[in-house]
Amino acid sequence: MIGFLHPWVLAGLAAAGVPVLLHLLARREPPTVVFPAVRYLVDTTREHQRRLKLQNLLLLLLRTGMVASLVLAAAGPTAPLRGVPGHAPSALVVVLDNSASSGAIVGGTPLLARLKSAARAALDRATPSDALWLVTADGVPRRGDGAELATLIGSLGVSPRRLDLGAALGAAVEVLSTDRRPGQVLLLSDLQASALSPASVPVPLVVARPDAPAVRNVGIASLDVGPQPWSTDGGRVNVVLAGDSGAAVPMTVTLGGRQRQALGATGAAVTVALPGVAAGWWQIDAAVEGDELRLDDRRTASVRVAPLARADCSAAGRFAAAACDVLRGNGRLASGSEITLGTLAPRGASIVLPPPDPAHVGALNRELARRGVGWSFGQPVEAAEQTDSGALVGRERVLRRYPLVSGGSGRTGVLATINGQPWLVRSGGVVLLGSRLEPEWTSLPLSARFMPFMDALLNRIARGDVALLSGAPGEPVLLPDLVTTVRAGDRSWQVEGGAAFRPAAVGTYYLTAAGDTVGALSVNVDPRESRLRRADDGTVRRLWRGARVVALDRGGDDAFASLARGDLRGALLLAALLLGLAEVVVASAWRRGGAAA
Amino acid sequence: MIRSESTAGRARLDLLDPLEVSRLGGLELVTQGVVEGFLAGLHRSPRRGFSVEFAEHRMYQPGDELRYVDWKILGRNDRLYVKQYEEETNLRAMVVCDASRSMAWTGNPDTTLPKLAYAQRLIAALSLVLLRQRDATGLIVFDDEVRSVTPPRSRPSHWPELLRTLGSMTPGQGTAAEPALRRVVSQLRRRGLVVFVSDLLLDRDLALTVLRFLRHRGHQVLVLHVMDPAEVTLHGPAEARFEDPETHASVMLRPRDWAGAYARTVEDAVAGWRLACRRNGIGYHRITTDTPYGHVLRAALAPPRRERVR
Numbered sequence: 066m067i068g069f070l071h072p073w074v075l076a077g078l079a080a081a082g083v084p085v086l087l088h089l090l091a092r093r094e095p096p097t098v099v100f101p102a103v104r105y106l107v108d109t110t111r112e113h114q115r116r117l118k119l120q121n122l123l124l125l126l127l128r129t130g131m132v133a134s135l136v137l138a139a140a141g142p143t144a145p146l147r148g149v150p151g152h153a154p155s156a157l158v159v160v161l162d163n164s165a166s167s168g169a170i171v172g173g174t175p176l177l178a179r180l181k182s183a184a185r186a187a188l189d190r191a192t193p194s195d196a197l198w199l200v201t202a203d204g205v206p207r208r209g210d211g212a213e214l215a216t217l218i219g220s221l222g223v224s225p226r227r228l229d230l231g232a233a234l235g236a237a238v239e240v241l242s243t244d245r246r247p248g249q250v251l252l253l254s255d256l257q258a259s260a261l262s263p264a265s266v267p268v269p270l271v272v273a274r275p276d277a278p279a280v281r282n283v284g285i286a287s288l289d290v291g292p293q294p295w296s297t298d299g300g301r302v303n304v305v306l307a308g309d310s311g312a313a314v315p316m317t318v319t320l321g322g323r324q325r326q327a328l329g330a331t332g333a334a335v336t337v338a339l340p341g342v343a344a345g346w347w348q349i350d351a352a353v354e355g356d357e358l359r360l361d362d363r364r365t366a367s368v369r370v371a372p373l374a375r376a377d378c379s380a381a382g383r384f385a386a387a388a389c390d391v392l393r394g395n396g397r398l399a400s401g402s403e404i405t406l407g408t409l410a411p412r413g414a415s416i417v418l419p420p421p422d423p424a425h426v427g428a429l430n431r432e433l434a435r436r437g438v439g440w441s442f443g444q445p446v447e448a449a450e451q452t453d454s455g456a457l458v459g460r461e462r463v464l465r466r467y468p469l470v471s472g473g474s475g476r477t478g479v480l481a482t483i484n485g486q487p488w489l490v491r492s493g494g495v496v497l498l499g500s501r502l503e504p505e506w507t508s509l510p511l512s513a514r515f516m517p518f519m520d521a522l523l524n525r526i527a528r529g530d531v532a533l534l535s536g537a538p539g540e541p542v543l544l545p546d547l548v549t550t551v552r553a554g555d556r557s558w559q560v561e562g563g564a565a566f567r568p569a570a571v572g573t574y575y576l577t578a579a580g581d582t583v584g585a586l587s588v589n590v591d592p593r594e595s596r597l598r599r600a601d602d603g604t605v606r607r608l609w610r611g612a613r614v615v616a617l618d619r620g621g622d623d624a625f626a627s628l629a630r631g632d633l634r635g636a637l638l639l640a641a642l643l644l645g646l647a648e649v650v651v652a653s654a655w656r657r658g659g660a661a662a
Numbered sequence: 663m664i665r666s667e668s669t670a671g672r673a674r675l676d677l678l679d680p681l682e683v684s685r686l687g688g689l690e691l692v693t694q695g696v697v698e699g700f701l702a703g704l705h706r707s708p709r710r711g712f713s714v715e716f717a718e719h720r721m722y723q724p725g726d727e728l729r730y731v732d733w734k735i736l737g738r739n740d741r742l743y744v745k746q747y748e749e750e751t752n753l754r755a756m757v758v759c760d761a762s763r764s765m766a767w768t769g770n771p772d773t774t775l776p777k778l779a780y781a782q783r784l785i786a787a788l789s790l791v792l793l794r795q796r797d798a799t800g801l802i803v804f805d806d807e808v809r810s811v812t813p814p815r816s817r818p819s820h821w822p823e824l825l826r827t828l829g830s831m832t833p834g835q836g837t838a839a840e841p842a843l844r845r846v847v848s849q850l851r852r853r854g855l856v857v858f859v860s861d862l863l864l865d866r867d868l869a870l871t872v873l874r875f876l877r878h879r880g881h882q883v884l885v886l887h888v889m890d891p892a893e894v895t896l897h898g899p900a901e902a903r904f905e906d907p908e909t910h911a912s913v914m915l916r917p918r919d920w921a922g923a924y925a926r927t928v929e930d931a932v933a934g935w936r937l938a939c940r941r942n943g944i945g946y947h948r949i950t951t952d953t954p955y956g957h958v959l960r961a962a963l964a965p966p967r968r969e970r971v972r
Contacts, residue, residue: 095901095914101764101863102928103906106913109927159777168743 067144067633069248074140081136084128089122089472120651127648133197142245142633150373152625153632156244156612158237159184159624162230162254168223169255170631171360172276177542179617180253181218183273186621187251188215195625196244196331203539206240221538225571227358227591231253231262234270241268251624253617255279259593263608268613272605274557283308283331284361285316286352292397292520292573293533294369299341300364301346304351307330307595310499319350320368328562329353345369346582348573360571361595363472365587367533367573374524375401380408381418384510385502388519404527409433414527414556415493418501419445419467426467432473438492442467453540455543457532458489459522464501464510478562479546480526490524491547496527517609532576537591543566547578551586676787676956681775683955684783687887691823693786696955700791713903716909719743752919754814755799756846757785758839758890760860762805768951769892781859784886786874787955788857788962790822800849800885801827804842805834813849836908837864843872846881854878857962862887862935863908874942884945884962885953888937891950894965896924 069075100425110117116448129282137604143153167177175647184199188211191197198206199214202224207217236249241248248268254260263540286307302318313330339349347370352363376398378389384620385406392398406416409432419442420429430441445467452461458481460462469487481489481562488499500506502515509515544551546562553574560566567573567590576584602614615623665787676699683692719732730744764779775783791793793816800814801824812827812929839860846856857878862869862885877883898904898917917924932948939946949958 095903096899097912098898098902098904099767099907100893100898100904101767101861101890101907103909103911104863105893105906105924105927105931106896106904106915106920107911108925108931110915111915112927113920113923418777 067142069140069142070138071245073442074136074380077136077139078133081129081133083132084125088125096173103401122581123343123649126156127644131641131644131648132642134637138634138641142365144633146269151560152190152192154192154246155379156196156198156241156248157187157191157624158198158206158240158248158250159187159214160200160233160250160252160254161221162202162228162252162260164234164257164260165223165225165360165582165590166229166255166257166260166325166358167359168201169280169282169597170356171275171280171359173662174210176255176275177221177223179275180255181221183253183617183620184218184251185215185623188218190621190625193570196246199239200237200240202226202238204228204233206236208240223360224546225536225590227262228254229262229596230256230260231264231608234264234266236269238264238266239251247593249625251620253620254522255597256599256602256605257594257596258598259346259596261600261604263444263606266609266611270609271616271620271623272612273623274605274614276616277599277619279309279599280598281309282356282358282361282595283353284358284590284592285364285597286592287350288318288349288364288366288589289531290349290368292517292524294371294524294528295363296373296396297344297370299339300368300370301336301338301349303425304329304335304337304348304576306333306335306353306366307361307592309596309598314353316351316353319352321347338661339489342370343526346370346575346585357597358392358597361590361592364589365573365577366535367572367586369525369533371524371528371530372487373397373399374528375399375403376406377402377404377410378406381406382501384504384515385418385519388516389503389523390511391516392520392523398523404523406523409436414496416498416522418498418525419506421501433495433497436495437487437490438495438497439472440478440490440492440622441470441472442471442485444468444495450483452488453485455481455545457481457526458516458518460514461514463488463500463506464508465501465506469499469514486624491526491529494527495556496522529583530583532586534576534584534586536568536588538570538588539567540591544576544613545584548576548583549579550577551575573650676954676959678954680780680783680951680953680955681773684775684779685972689787690822693783693790693825694851696783696959697794698789700787700956700959705821707930711872713951718746720746730754753792753853754793754850755789755797755801755855756800756802756814757855757857757859758802758804758842758846758851759785759805759828760805760858760864761809761834761837762837763833763835764837764861764862764863765822765888765934767890774890774892775859776950777890778831778833779953780832781886781888784819784888784949784955785859786825786828789961791959791963792855793809793818793821797855799824802842802845802849803831806836806838807834808836808842808845811849812844814854816879817926828937831832839869840863840872843869843876845874847879850881855883856881856883857886858883859886860889861889861893866935866938870938870942871945873939877942877944879954882945883939883943883949885935885939886958886962887946887948888933889948889950891952894925894950896921 081356083196161180163177167178167180170242191211198208199213200206212524222622237250250268250270253273286309287305289303313328316327316329318325318337321342325337325342326341327335327337347368349368351367355362376385376389389398404412404414407418409415420426433441447465450463452458463483469490479487480491490497502510504511532545534542544560544562544566548560548562551560551566551574553572571588571590574586575582605612605614677697680878721779722744726744732743732745738745759781766776768774768776792799798816801812803809804869810827811822871881896917903912903914936946947961
C-alpha cells in the first residue's frame with residue numbers, strides 16, 4: 066500500500082484539474098473574422114479532425130498527468146518495494162532487550178553482544194532522513210541519530226532489570242505515533258517466554274531471535290528470612306531455586322561471614338538454619354555455583370537481629386492477649402514491661418489502643434499531649450471501611466475507629482491509613498492504633514494476618530523497626546511514610562515517605578528516618594529472568610499479530626527491508642519530466658505537422 | 663506596330679501594383695493606361711492574341727520572341743523562321759464576372775484591392791484590348807442570380823458602356839454561376855471566347871459542368887481564378903472564428919496551428935481546378951490581387967498551348 070510522508074500535500078491534487086479548467090476556459094468565444102475561403106478551412110479541419118481531437122485529448126492527459134505527478138512527488142510517496150536499494154525516510158524503533166537474561170553465555174559469547182551487533186547492523190542501514198529510537202530494558206525510548214545510538218549501544222551492559230516485551234512494544238508504538246514517516250519496530254531479544262505479553266503493534270514488527278536454543282540455567286528465585294526480628298540465637302531462611310536445570314545443585318548461604326552449605330533442586334524450597342549473630346541489621350547472601358547466566362546465581366536479603374520483645378498485653382483485650390500468648394509460645398515474645406500494649410505506660414514503649422469507654426478518650430489525649438506525643442484520638446467513626454493496602458497491613462475491614470489527629474506541624478509517623486486518614490501512627494516510643502483489636506472494631510483479630518501483624522507490631526513497630534521490603538531493579542517500591550533517606554553503601558537518596566522508590570541495581574538498601582535505620586529493602590533480579598526458555602514463533606505471532614520472526618543474524622539486515630518501502634519521489638519526478646517532454650513533443654509535432662502539411 | 667507615344671518614357675501601368683494603379687485615377691483612365699502599357703510591351707508581335715490564327719512563316723528578325731521560332735524548320739534547313747499569325751475576324755467574346763459577396767473581400771485593404779475591384783479593372787483592360795482588335799465583347803455580371811447582361815459589340819463606343827456596367831457593379835449575396843454561364847449560350851451563337859472571372863468559391867461540379875458544356879459548344883473558355891493573398895496564406899489572431907460572408911458557415915481554429923494544412927488544402931483545390939480545366943481544354947489561371955494587370959493580360963491573351971492532358 067502506498068504511503069505518504071506529507072499526506073496534506075495531496076490536497077494539491079486539485080491542481081491537476083487546472084489543465085481541464087484551462088481547457089474549458091479556453092473554449093471562450095474567440096473573435097470572428099470574415100473569411101470567404103471558409104470552405105477550404107472546413108476541408109482542412111475535416112481531414113484533421115480526428116487527429117486534432119486525439120492531440121487535444123493527449124495534451125490534456127499529459128498536462129494533467131504532469132501536474133498530478135508533481136503533486137504526488139511533493140507528498141513523498143512510498144510503496145512496498147522489495148529489492149530496491151535504500152529505503153524511504155522511515156521511523157525505526159529498535160527494542161534491544163538487555164534484561165538480565167541477555168547476560169547468558171551462548172556458545173561462548175554473551176547473548177547481549179549478538180543483540181548489540183544486530184542493532185548496530187540495523188543502524189548502519191539508517192539514513193539521515195530516518196528517525197531512530199532505542200528502547201532498552203529500562204523502557205525509556207531514546208532518540209538519536211545512527212552514530213549516537215550506536216555509541217549508546219556500545220556502552221550498554223546487561224541490566225539487572227526485567228523487560229516486559231509487550232510493554233516495550235507499546236512504548237515503541239507510542240513513539241512512532243508521533244512521527245509521520247512510515248514506522249517500524251525491530252525487536253532484538255532472547256525472546257524469553259516469561260517476558261512476552263500481548264501488545265497491539267499496528268506497524269511492521271520484525272522480531273529477531275537467536276537461532277541457538279536457550280542454555281540451561283539455575284538461579285535463586287527467592288530468599289525468605291521469615292518473621293523479623295531474629296533473636297540472637299539465629300534463624301532459618303527458605304531458599305527456592307528457579308530455572309530449568311532439574312538437577313540438584315549445591316548452594317551456599319552466608320550470614321556475617323559464616324557460611325552454610327545445602328543442596329537444592331529447582332522449584333523446591335530448601336530451609337537453611339543460620340547461626341546466631343549480634344543484634345543489628347545483617348545481610349544474608351545465598352549463592353549457587355556459577356552457570357551461563359551469572360546474574361541470578363546470587364540473592365541477598367536483610368535481617369533484623371534483636372532480643373525478644375518483652376511485652377505486657379494484659380490491657381489490650383482478650384484477642385490481643387491471646388495473640389501474645391501464642392507469640393510467647395513460639396519464642397517470638399517474652400513477658401516484661403519493655404512494651405505495654407493497650408494503654409499508655411508511664412515509661413517504656415507503649416502501643417495505645419482507644420479506651421473501651423469513650424469517656425476516657427479526653428483524659429488519654431491530655432496525657433498523650435503531656436508526654437509530647439504529636440497525635441491524639443479524634444471523634445469516633447462508625448462505618449464499614451477498609452484499611453489502605455500498605456507494607457504493614459493489608460486490606461482489613463474496620464467497623465469502628467477513632468481518627469488519629471495530628472497535633473504537630475507535620476503529618477509524620479503514619480504507618481497505616483483508612484481512606485487516606487491515619488489509622489496506625491508512631492510518635493517516638495508511642496504507637497497509636499485507631500481501633501481496638503476486637504472483632505467489634507475490626508476484622509483483623511479474626512484474620513490470618515493477625516499473628517504476623519502482632520509480631521510486627523510488638524517486635525518491630527513498637528521498637529522502631531518498620532519494614533523489611535523486597536523488590537527488583539527498576540520496579541517501584543512503596544516506602545513507609547516516615548522514611549526520609551534510602552542508603553546503599555556510600556550512596557544515599559533523599560525520599561519522601563509514602564512515595565515510590567525505584568532501585569537501580571541489585572543489593573541491600575537501608576531505609577532511615579531521622580538518622581535511625583527503620584527498615585531495609587532487598588533488591589534482587591526478578592526470578593522470572595531465571596527461566597530462559599524461549600517462546601516459539603507461533604506464540605510470538607499470536608501475541609503480536611503481523612510480527613515477522615527472523616534469525617538474529619538477519620535482524621539488522623531486515624531492519625528496513627522488512628518495511629520495504631521504496632521512495633517513489635524520484636520516479637514520479639522522472640515521470641513528470643517525461644510527461645513534460647512528451648507534451649512539448651506532441652504540441653510541437655502538431656505544429657510541425659500542420660506547417661509541413 | 664502598335665505603340666502609344668503617350669506611354670513612351672513613362673512607367674508602364676500594366677506592371678505596377680494594382681492598388682497603386684487604382685489610386686491613379688478612375689476606372690477608364692487607369693484601364694487605358696494599363697492597356698497602353700500592355701500593348702507597348704507587345705510591339706514586336708502586334709498581332710498576337712486569341713483572335714489570331716497561323717498564316718505563314720517569315721525570316722526571324724532580332725527582337726522576335728523565341729517562342730515563335732519554328733524549330734522544325736531550323737532543324738531541317740538550319741534557318742530561323744518565325745510563325746506569323748493572322749487575325750480572325752468577327753470573334754465574339756463574353757466576359758462572365760462573379761460579383762458575389764465573397765468577391766468584395768480583401769485580406770488587407772491597405773495593401774490589396776478587393777477581389778471585385780481587381781476584377782473590374784482587369785475586365786476593363788481585357789475588354790479594351792479585345793475591342794481594339796475589333797472583337798465583339800460582352801459582359802455578364804452575376805451573384806446568386808444574373809445581375810446584368812451586356813451583349814457583345816465590336817464598335818469602339820461599346821467600351822464606355824462596358825465600363826458603366828463594371829462601375830455599377832455592387833457585391834451581391836451568394837454565388838450561382840451556372841445560370842450566368844448558361845446565359846452565354848444565348849449571347850454567343852457562334853464559336854467565341856468565354857472568360858470566367860471568379861474567386862471560384864462556388865459549386866465546383868456544377869460550374870465545371872456548364873464550362874464543359876460551353877467548351878462542347880465550341881467556345882474557347884478561360885477561367886481567371888481571382889484570389890486574395892490572404893486566402894492563399896492563412897493568418898489571423900491566435901484563435902479566431904472564421905466566418906463565410908455568404909453562407910455564414912464558420913470554423914474556429916488557431917491559424918498558427920493550421921496554416922500549413924490550409925495552404926496544402928488551397929493548393930489541392932487550385933490543382934483540382936487546374937487539372938479539371940486542362941482535361942476539358944479550358945484555360946485556367948490563378949491570379950492574386952497583388953499581381954500586376956499586365957502579367958495577367960499577357961497570360962490570358964497568350965495563345966492556348968496544346969498540351970497533352972491525361
